[in-house]
Amino acid sequence: GDSVTQMEGPVTLSEEAFLTINCTYTATGYPSLFWYVQYPGEGLQLLLKATKADDKGSNKGFEATYRKETTSFHLEKGSVQVSDSAVYFCALSVSTNYQLIWGAGTKLIIKP
Amino acid sequence: SQTIHQWPATLVQPVGSPLSLECTVEGTSNPNLYWYRQAAGRGLQLLFYSVGIGQISSEVPQNLSASRPQDRQFILSSKKLLLSDSGFYLCAWSQSPDRNNEQFFGPGTRLTVL
Numbered sequence: 152g153d154s155v156t157q158m159e160g161p162v163t164l165s166e167e168a169f170l171t172i173n174c175t176y177t178a179t180g181y182p183s184l185f186w187y188v189q190y191p192g193e194g195l196q197l198l199l200k201a202t203k204a205d206d207k208g209s210n211k212g213f214e215a216t217y218r219k220e221t222t223s224f225h226l227e228k229g230s231v232q233v234s235d236s237a238v239y240f241c242a243l244s245v246s247t248n249y250q251l252i253w254g255a256g257t258k259l260i261i262k263p
Numbered sequence: 264s265q266t267i268h269q270w271p272a273t274l275v276q277p278v279g280s281p282l283s284l285e286c287t288v289e290g291t292s293n294p295n296l297y298w299y300r301q302a303a304g305r306g307l308q309l310l311f312y313s314v315g316i317g318q319i320s321s322e323v324p325q326n327l328s329a330s331r332p333q334d335r336q337f338i339l340s341s342k343k344l345l346l347s348d349s350g351f352y353l354c355a356w357s358q359s360p361d362r363n364n365e366q367f368f369g370p371g372t373r374l375t376v377l
Contacts (some may be wrong), residue, residue, distance in 0.1 A: 183363040183364070183365075187368075192371075194368035194370045194371045195307075195353065195368040197365065197366075244363050244364040249314060250297075251364055255305075255306040
């Protein structure tokens with residue numbers, strides 16, 4: 152079945168470091184891919200998305216490219232800030248049902 | 264624009280007591296609606312989803328139930344809470360139809376069962 156695998160956390164970085172959070176997927180068909188962010192005590196917010204191969208989603212300095220050949224959607228940011236500390240979820244959607252398939256989430260801790 | 268509300272924001276209940284959590288969406292019609300639970304430090308577990316009034320699909324057998332009495336209202340209930348029901352409950356909606364199933368989340372309800 153369809154699945155999403157994220158790198159386990161927590162990921163701890165210093166401020167201004169480069170960030171990569173790996174996400175790979177298994178899916179039949181042509182899924183849409185998402186990154187959501189959850190700040191402490193809050194609901195999830197859509198961070199970025201890509202709906203077809205080679206699309207790049209970007210928002211707030213974060214980027215992710217839909218790589219069909221490697222079935223990946225890795226999240227990157229060139230210079231992280233303390234305010235980026237949160238849990239990041241990778242998800243995919245297959246249009247045949249109403250659900251998103253979720254990764255386990257990766258907690259990111261940024262130290263000043 | 265669309266907004267999603269959940270209440271209460273926090274709730275502390277004794278074991279064996281009933282539960283009712285409410286979610287409402289504004290600014291859209293005929294949305295798909297979802298209830299998720301997030302245990303402490305864990306990922307998202309889909310509990311229920313609904314594609315229309317009175318239509319509920321259950322993903323995980325448990326002592327929780329869901330209802331959709333109105334188009335934009337989704338209620339999560341229990342007759343008798345268990346300790347294991349503690350967690351962060353999130354309601355979400357998506358546009359119907361939407362090929363991408365992009366979901367929009369409410370602020371969540373923190374439930375502690377003692």
